[in-house]
Amino acid sequence: MPYVKPYTYVDGTVVTSTNQNDNDEDAQIYVNQDIIQADYDDAVFETSDIQRGELDPITNHHQFTSGDVWGRFNDSTPRDRAYWTAHTKTNDLTQISATSQQYQSLYECGDTVVLEHAGTVFFTFGANLVSSSNDQNTKGKWDSRIYLMYATEAAPQPQFLQGTRCYSYEETTAVASAGSTDPGSDNYTIGTPAAKNAFNQNRRWIQFQWMVQNLAAGTYQFFVAVNPKVEIGFASARQFTMEIFYDEKFQQG
Amino acid sequence: MTIVNKKTFLTGDIPTAAQLNLPYNDLATASSNIKGDNSATGWITHRHLETDDTGQSVFNQCKQYAQTTGTSNYTNTSYSTITFGGNPARITLGYTPDVGEIVRFAASGMTGAHTVSKDYDYAAISPYIGPNRGKPNFYAFRLLLNHTTNSVPGTINLGEWGYSFTTKTNGTLTFALSGGQVTAQINWQPFAFSTLYRQSVLRTLDSVELQCKVFDATNTLQIERHQLYAIRGKR
Numbered sequence: 021m022p023y024v025k026p027y028t029y030v031d032g033t034v035v036t037s038t039n040q041n042d043n044d045e046d047a048q049i050y051v052n053q054d055i056i057q058a059d060y061d062d063a064v065f066e067t068s069d070i071q072r073g074e075l076d077p078i079t080n081h082h083q084f085t086s087g088d089v090w091g092r093f094n095d096s097t098p099r100d101r102a103y104w105t106a107h108t109k110t111n112d113l114t115q116i117s118a119t120s121q122q123y124q125s126l127y128e129c130g131d132t133v134v135l136e137h138a139g140t141v142f143f144t145f146g147a148n149l150v151s152s153s154n155d156q157n158t159k160g161k162w163d164s165r166i167y168l169m170y171a172t173e174a175a176p177q178p179q180f181l182q183g184t185r186c187y188s189y190e191e192t193t194a195v196a197s198a199g200s201t202d203p204g205s206d207n208y209t210i211g212t213p214a215a216k217n218a219f220n221q222n223r224r225w226i227q228f229q230w231m232v233q234n235l236a237a238g239t240y241q242f243f244v245a246v247n248p249k250v251e252i253g254f255a256s257a258r259q260f261t262m263e264i265f266y267d268e269k270f271q272q273g
Numbered sequence: 274m275t276i277v278n279k280k281t282f283l284t285g286d287i288p289t290a291a292q293l294n295l296p297y298n299d300l301a302t303a304s305s306n307i308k309g310d311n312s313a314t315g316w317i318t319h320r321h322l323e324t325d326d327t328g329q330s331v332f333n334q335c336k337q338y339a340q341t342t343g344t345s346n347y348t349n350t351s352y353s354t355i356t357f358g359g360n361p362a363r364i365t366l367g368y369t370p371d372v373g374e375i376v377r378f379a380a381s382g383m384t385g386a387h388t389v390s391k392d393y394d395y396a397a398i399s400p401y402i403g404p405n406r407g408k409p410n411f412y413a414f415r416l417l418l419n420h421t422t423n424s425v426p427g428t429i430n431l432g433e434w435g436y437s438f439t440t441k442t443n444g445t446l447t448f449a450l451s452g453g454q455v456t457a458q459i460n461w462q463p464f465a466f467s468t469l470y471r472q473s474v475l476r477t478l479d480s481v482e483l484q485c486k487v488f489d490a491t492n493t494l495q496i497e498r499h500q501l502y503a504i505r506g507k508r
Binding site for chain 2: 144
C-alpha cells in the first residue's frame with residue numbers, strides 16, 4: 021500500500037527526534053521493500069520498461085525476460101551441406117530394413133538449452149533434402165525419416181519428439197518391383213499401374229513445426245536427425261529455430 | 274507524474290513546515306500511482322509479471338492441435354475443415370487480444386497418396402478455360418479465424434496456400450477416362466505455412482481451423498499428419 025507520512029510538520033512547532041525519525045524510517049521501509057503491485061498505475065509501462073534481452077552472437081541465443089530463442093540458417097552452398105549415409109549401417113540388409121535405426125544429426129540443426137522454468141518450446145525446421153544415390157534397389161515407399169530429438173543429462177540416449185519423412189520413391193501398389201538404385205531415375209519400372217516417374221522424389225523441401233508444452237525446467241539438447249535409407253543424402257539449405265516461452269506460473273513468492 | 278522533490282537547505286535557513294512536508298507528501302502521492310517516470314528503464318523482469326492468464330495478462334498463450342496418425346480424403350471444391358476421427362483441425366482460442374496485438378498462426382503436415390484423375394489442362398477444355406486453365410492440378414489450404422465482434426460472429430481468412438498434385442505445368446490435359454490415376458503425382462508432400470494476425474479492432478478470437486480443398490472433385494486429396502499452432506506471444 022502507498023506510503024503514509026506519520027508526522028506532518030507545522031510552522032512554529034518544535035520537531036522532536038521521534039517525529040523526524042518516524043517520517044524517514046517509514047519512507048525508507050516503503051521504498052526499500054514495501055512497494056506492491058497495487059501501487060503501480062494501470063497501463064503505464066511500456067516495452068522499454070521490460071528488462072532487455074541479451075543476444076549472444078556466438079551461440080545465436082537471444083535470451084528474453086520470459087524466454088529464449090535460438091536459430092540457425094544455412095544456405096544452399098555445397099560447403100554447408102549436411103550429409104548422411106546408410107553405409108554406416110552394418111550391412112545391406114540392415115540398410116533396407118524398415119526398422120533399423122541409426123540416426124545421424126544434421127549439423128547446425130540443434131543446440132543445448134537451459135530451461136530456467138517450465139515452459140513451452142516451439143520448433144520450426146525446414147530443409148531442402150536430397151537423396152543422391154543408393155546401393156540397394158529402392159522399392160515401395162522409400163523414406164529416410166527425419167526426427168526432432170532430444171537428450172537430457174538424466175536420459176542421454178536421444179528420444180523422439182516428432183518428425184516427418186523424406187521419400188526417395190513413392191510406389192503405393194503392392195506389386196513387387198525391381199526397384200532402382202538411382203533415386204532420380206526415369207526408368208523406374210513396375211507392373212501396374214503404369215510406370216511412375218520418380219524424378220520428383222529425390223529433392224524436396226521438408227518443413228515442419230512442433231510444440232512441446234509444459235516441459236519441465238532443466239537442460240535439454242534438441243536436434244534434428246535423419247535415419248538414412250540411401251547411400252548418399254544431404255540437407256542443403258536448412259533452417260532451425262527453437263522458441264521458448266516460460267509458463268506464467270513461475271513468479272517469485 | 275509525481276516525483277519526490279526536496280529543498281536544499283543552507284546553513285542558517287529556518288525551514289518552513291511546507292518545505293519539510295514536501296518530500297514526504299510527494300512520496301505519498303507517487304507511491305499510490307507509480308508510473309514509468311518513477312521507475313527505472315528495463316526494471317520489469319519475469320518475476321514481476323502477474324500469475325494468471327486472464328484480463329490484461331501479459332502472458333504467452335501457446336496452443337497446439339496435432340494429428341499424427343491416420344489419413345483422411347477430400348474431394349470438396351470449397352474449403353472444409355480437415356477432420357480425422359471426428360476431430361476437426363481446430364484450436365479453441367477464447368481470448369480477446371489488445372488492439373494492435375499480434376497473434377501468430379502456423380500449420381504443417383504431410384499429404385498422403387492422392388488419387389489424381391486430372392492434372393494440367395493446356396488444351397483449355399471446358400470448364401478449364403480462361404482463368405481456370407490449368408487449375409485441375411491444384412489443391413489448397415486455408416487458415417480460417419472464427420471471431421466474435423460486437424456480439425456478431427464472423428470469420429477472417431488468414432491466408433491460403435496452394436500446392437499441385439503433379440509437376441506438370443504444360444502440355445495437354447492428362448486424365449484417366451476409366452477412373453484410373455494419372456502418373457507421377459507427388460505423394461507424401463510436406464506442407465507448411467505460417468501467418469500473422471493483427472488485432473485492428475477489439476474482437477474475441479474464438480477458434481482457428483485448418484481447411485483444404487481441391488479444384489476438381491475428381492481428384493482426391495489425402496491428408497496424413499497435420500499440426501496447427503496459435504502463439505499469442507505477449508512479452
